[in-house]
Amino acid sequence: MIWLITSGHNAEDAKEPAQHHPAWQAAPEPAIxxxxxxxxxxxxxxxxxxxxxxxxxxxxxxxxxxxxQRQ
Structure with a gap:
């Protein structure tokens, strides 16, 4: 996420590609x-x-x- 943000995405937009990754999908929200x-x-x-x-x-x-953004 932070690397997507440093490359120009805002925090909300960076979530889009990340949420398609299996590890992201499997992780509980409190862990993220x-x-x-x-x-x-x-x-x-x-x-x-x-x-x-x-x-x-x-x-x-x-x-x-x-x-x-996660708060």
């Missing part, structure tokens, strides 16, 4: 919610590291958008 929030925490910690690359902020914004 938990994963989106784990991604947010991961990318937040990467963006807060000493001297992070600029793309880390782009991925953090995508993870934030996805976690917000």
């Amino acid at each position: 919610d938990a994963f989106s929030h784990a991604q947010l925490r991961l990318w937040d910690s990467i963006a807060r590291a000493d001297d992070p690359d600029e793309w880390a902020y782009v991925v953090l914004a995508a993870a934030t958008a996805w976690a917000t």
